[in-house]
Amino acid sequence: MAETTETTAPEVTLDEIVALCKRRGFIFPSSEIYGGIGSTYDYGHYGVLLRNNVKNEWWRAMIGERDDIVALDSAILQHPRVWEASGHLEGFTDPMVDCRTCGLRFRADKLEDAQCGRKPSKHPGEFSECDLTEAREFNLMFETHVGPVKDTGSITYLRPETAQGIFVNFKNVLQFARKKPPFGIAQIGKSFRNEITTGNFVFRTREFEQMEMEYFVPPDEAPKWHEYWMDERMRWYTELGIRPDKVTLRAHGAEELSHYSTATSDIEYLFPMGWSELEGIANRGDFDLTQHARMSDEKLEYFDQDKGEAYIPYVIEPAAGVDRAMLAFMVDAYDTEEVEGRKRTLLRLHPRLAPVKAAVLPLVSKDGMPERAREIYADVRAHVPAEYDEGGSIGKRYRRQDEIGTPWGITVDGETMEDGTVTLRDRDSLEQERVPAEGPGERLAAKLAKPWRTPKLG
Amino acid sequence: MAETTETTAPEVTLDEIVALCKRRGFIFPSSEIYGGIGSTYDYGHYGVLLRNNVKNEWWRAMIGERDDIVALDSAILQHPRVWEASGHLEGFTDPMVDCRTCGLRFRADKLEDAQCGRKPSKHPGEFSECDLTEAREFNLMFETHVGPVKDTGSITYLRPETAQGIFVNFKNVLQFARKKPPFGIAQIGKSFRNEITTGNFVFRTREFEQMEMEYFVPPDEAPKWHEYWMDERMRWYTELGIRPDKVTLRAHGAEELSHYSTATSDIEYLFPMGWSELEGIANRGDFDLTQHARMSDEKLEYFDQDKGEAYIPYVIEPAAGVDRAMLAFMVDAYDTEEVEGRKRTLLRLHPRLAPVKAAVLPLVSKDGMPERAREIYADVRAHVPAEYDEGGSIGKRYRRQDEIGTPWGITVDGETMEDGTVTLRDRDSLEQERVPAEGPGERLAAKLAKPWRTPKLG
Numbered sequence: 001m002a003e004t005t006e007t008t009a010p011e012v013t014l015d016e017i018v019a020l021c022k023r024r025g026f027i028f029p030s031s032e033i034y035g036g037i038g039s040t041y042d043y044g045h046y047g048v049l050l051r052n053n054v055k056n057e058w059w060r061a062m063i064g065e066r067d068d069i070v071a072l073d074s075a076i077l078q079h080p081r082v083w084e085a086s087g088h089l090e091g092f093t094d095p096m097v098d099c100r101t102c103g104l105r106f107r108a109d110k111l112e113d114a115q116c117g118r119k120p121s122k123h124p125g126e127f128s129e130c131d132l133t134e135a136r137e138f139n140l141m142f143e144t145h146v147g148p149v150k151d152t153g154s155i156t157y158l159r160p161e162t163a164q165g166i167f168v169n170f171k172n173v174l175q176f177a178r179k180k181p182p183f184g185i186a187q188i189g190k191s192f193r194n195e196i197t198t199g200n201f202v203f204r205t206r207e208f209e210q211m212e213m214e215y216f217v218p219p220d221e222a223p224k225w226h227e228y229w230m231d232e233r234m235r236w237y238t239e240l241g242i243r244p245d246k247v248t249l250r251a252h253g254a255e256e257l258s259h260y261s262t263a264t265s266d267i268e269y270l271f272p273m274g275w276s277e278l279e280g281i282a283n284r285g286d287f288d289l290t291q292h293a294r295m296s297d298e299k300l301e302y303f304d305q306d307k308g309e310a311y312i313p314y315v316i317e318p319a320a321g322v323d324r325a326m327l328a329f330m331v332d333a334y335d336t337e338e339v340e341g342r343k344r345t346l347l348r349l350h351p352r353l354a355p356v357k358a359a360v361l362p363l364v365s366k367d368g369m370p371e372r373a374r375e376i377y378a379d380v381r382a383h384v385p386a387e388y389d390e391g392g393s394i395g396k397r398y399r400r401q402d403e404i405g406t407p408w409g410i411t412v413d414g415e416t417m418e419d420g421t422v423t424l425r426d427r428d429s430l431e432q433e434r435v436p437a438e439g440p441g442e443r444l445a446a447k448l449a450k451p452w453r454t455p456k457l458g
Numbered sequence: 459m460a461e462t463t464e465t466t467a468p469e470v471t472l473d474e475i476v477a478l479c480k481r482r483g484f485i486f487p488s489s490e491i492y493g494g495i496g497s498t499y500d501y502g503h504y505g506v507l508l509r510n511n512v513k514n515e516w517w518r519a520m521i522g523e524r525d526d527i528v529a530l531d532s533a534i535l536q537h538p539r540v541w542e543a544s545g546h547l548e549g550f551t552d553p554m555v556d557c558r559t560c561g562l563r564f565r566a567d568k569l570e571d572a573q574c575g576r577k578p579s580k581h582p583g584e585f586s587e588c589d590l591t592e593a594r595e596f597n598l599m600f601e602t603h604v605g606p607v608k609d610t611g612s613i614t615y616l617r618p619e620t621a622q623g624i625f626v627n628f629k630n631v632l633q634f635a636r637k638k639p640p641f642g643i644a645q646i647g648k649s650f651r652n653e654i655t656t657g658n659f660v661f662r663t664r665e666f667e668q669m670e671m672e673y674f675v676p677p678d679e680a681p682k683w684h685e686y687w688m689d690e691r692m693r694w695y696t697e698l699g700i701r702p703d704k705v706t707l708r709a710h711g712a713e714e715l716s717h718y719s720t721a722t723s724d725i726e727y728l729f730p731m732g733w734s735e736l737e738g739i740a741n742r743g744d745f746d747l748t749q750h751a752r753m754s755d756e757k758l759e760y761f762d763q764d765k766g767e768a769y770i771p772y773v774i775e776p777a778a779g780v781d782r783a784m785l786a787f788m789v790d791a792y793d794t795e796e797v798e799g800r801k802r803t804l805l806r807l808h809p810r811l812a813p814v815k816a817a818v819l820p821l822v823s824k825d826g827m828p829e830r831a832r833e834i835y836a837d838v839r840a841h842v843p844a845e846y847d848e849g850g851s852i853g854k855r856y857r858r859q860d861e862i863g864t865p866w867g868i869t870v871d872g873e874t875m876e877d878g879t880v881t882l883r884d885r886d887s888l889e890q891e892r893v894p895a896e897g898p899g900e901r902l903a904a905k906l907a908k909p910w911r912t913p914k915l916g
């Protein structure tokens with residue numbers, strides 16, 4: 001067993017995360033060979049696997065384990081009236097000013113960092129020699145045109161949130177899914193916001209993926225379900241390994257609330273740049289269904305047969321971001337320590353989130369070890385996502401797996417050839433135990449299996 | 459066992475598929491309450507589950523079972539120079555003419571169906587009283603602007619294919635993934651084409667999802683790998699249940715080839731509207747890497763250490779569509795037959811594709827059957843996606859499950875309460891056998907498991 005001499009465990013910086021993501025191929029700047037395109041990222045191999053695991057765990061918690069939520073996948077291109085009804089066309093804006101000297105455009109509420117492009121002042125935010133226009137509202141939705149004619153009639157928008165695709169399908173889902181409140185509609189998909197201020201790596205990007213669930217409830221039960229979903233979502237993060245002291249619930253003050261919300265709480269995580277929103281859990285009331293009913297002339301209500309009356313359900317919305325959740329899981333899992341005089345960096349990811357579950361490694365590339373390791377690898381990968389690696393020193397190969405968060409290493413060594421056992425190395429404790437070389441795949445799959453959980457309702 | 463009196467098995471029409479999709483909540487027109495938005499669709503519960511299964515099977519064949527392919531998820535918004543290099547900016551166009559009388563725009567090569575909006579002729583395609591402009595090329599990429607300023611410098615496009623996101627990341631992947639040709643990069647994601655002519659339900663839509671894999675090979679091995687991927691992809695469809703006589707490979711003639719391709723074969727499926735492309739398998743040569751290397755001044759080549767020389771790999775590309783594949787699987791699985799004097803409609807979907815694997819049904823809602831059925835349901839859903847249904851007659855519930863393609867029905871009846879067995883009903887044969895009520899979940903999971911397959915290479 002390796003000896004851990006010192007745990008340095010510094011709080012990680014965003015730069016360290018960015019460096020690891022690049023070094024191990026989790027995340028690259030998009031269109032990098034052309035100099036990139038502002039705040040847009042491409043996910044490499046391990047990044048995709050990690051993202052998929054995050055999405056799968058959310059999906060399992062929303063759809064797999066529950067009978068009261070159905071799935072939806074609505075289009076990114078929707079009818080422009082959707083955004084009129086939702087309030088995005090009018091209200092989803094930032095105030096902008098133009099500099100008459102240099103032509104650049106700045107956020108009116110962030111002028112303290114702005115500089116004229118032609119006559120920069122020593123002090124950002126000073127525009128003494130320049131002339132700024134009055135602030136105008138700039139809509140954050142990306143605009144495009146459908147069909148061959150570019151006129152006002154063909155304008156449409158890339159959706160700025162997945163939620164509205166759920167509301168406009170409320171009637172369809174009621175008809176076919178035979179559900180009654182409380183019931184939910186869950187969706188994972190990309191959204192787009194033409195943000196003026198992006199940054200903090202994948203925390204705020206113009207193209208991002210959401211995991212949103214709209215839970216329709218009788219109006220008088222809304223506060224109870226709001227509480228319920230705050231608990232459920234907090235539990236989801238901590239069960240997947242987020243340290244409880246790094247995550248918190250913060251209720252919005254009255255002045256912070258969105259136009260559609262009667263109450264919102266954010267799940268915040270202690271990112272390297274400070275406490276920041278990981279997920280919003282809002283009580284949207286009947287705002288959205290009422291708006292769409294008015295705009296479309298459709299009845300978007302539920303008829304309660306027991307009470308003999310129709311009502312518009314209230315909506316509780318846990319809205320999470322895939323990219324943000326992935327970043328939080330990586331930040332939380334990042335650690336460095338000194339082992340036998342050498343520093344190692346590792347991601348202590350929950351095994352269900354880890355991109356690769358097991359690495360199969362021959363100690364050296366001779367004496368029949370690679371051949372035996374390949375046999376064992378064939379067994380392991382039939383059960384769990386695995387890698388085989390025979391290049392370089394064993395220490396270097398372990399370090400590589402530590403950095404991508406692989407929880408288990410299986411090493412074939414001299415003893416394997418004699419007694420039919422392999423070393424099973426634990427990423428976190430560095431403990432190494434001898435286990436039979438036969439059937440490790442099935443044993444690892446059993447370690448990964450999540451005990452079935454039936455969510456308590458009400 | 460039920461008796462099948464007659465199999466009518468008509469070829470299905472697209473209208474019948476559309477009707478089933480609406481009736482059972484697979485697919486809805488997008489923004490339907492606002493009158494829809496041309497040729498865009500939202501996927502309902504079973505549609506999402508079926509789509510996810512299609513994607514998972516592709517992912518498993520590309521990533522899960524192989525060591526020579528890595529994953530990527532590149533952004534939809536990319537640098538505009540990507541589309542300059544790829545040829546899309548110049549060449550991805552349809553010729554259009556404007557009618558000077560009514561202002562409408564028509565495809566110049568499809569005028570035979572066109573009509574002036576103000577002075578329609580009796581014969582479509584006749585524009586005797588109208589005046590058409592010269593044909594101009596209309597680009598099929600959706601255009602938008604990034605950032606607050608709308609000028610030529612901020613123009614970007616929604617990607618019309620996922621492939622280019624792979625090519626521009628070639629160098630990144632080479633660096634971190636430690637692969638050498640032959641190796642591949644696989645990606646699933648949405649693409650957008652502002653098609654003038656859409657239609658045939660989800661066959662051709664403006665927003666669609668692609669499953670593309672770019673396989674980089676030494677140039678002299680390209681023809682061999684082209685053959686290899688044609689075989690692999692044909693096998694994928696037929697192993698997932700597509701009838702071999704409904705699917706065929708058709709090589710493009712010289713006049714059909716895209717500008718980037720040295721050889722392309724389409725996998726075509728016999729859709730209700732005739733033989734149509736399901737997937738294209740192209741030998742793209744070194745076109746894309748050469749173009750991006752030229753435009754970006756990056757070296758996009760592989761240095762072969764054994765031969766001591768660098769070369770630009772050739773690319774073999776199997777490019778499939780999620781929506782199209784899903785449509786083919788549904789069309790192929792659709793069947794109607796008369797059973798005991800009543801017509802039933804069913805989807806004979808491969809169990810791994812079926813949205814729901816098992817339905818647990820109490821025969822009647824009394825005598826303790828619902829309670830026992832719920833216990834069994836709890837066991838089943840812990841192992842496979844399942845539904846519990848106790849409403850309405852047992853026949854009606856079976857028909858519902860047949861239409862969504864559920865392969866197995868587990869019915870709790872009077873005998874269950876006496877001898878601890880349940881009925882296991884087979885969707886396709888309608889055979890019913892008595893099996894123990896204990897542990898059906900594990901047995902169904904075993905039926906679903908796919909034998910591990912290690913792809914043969916070279």
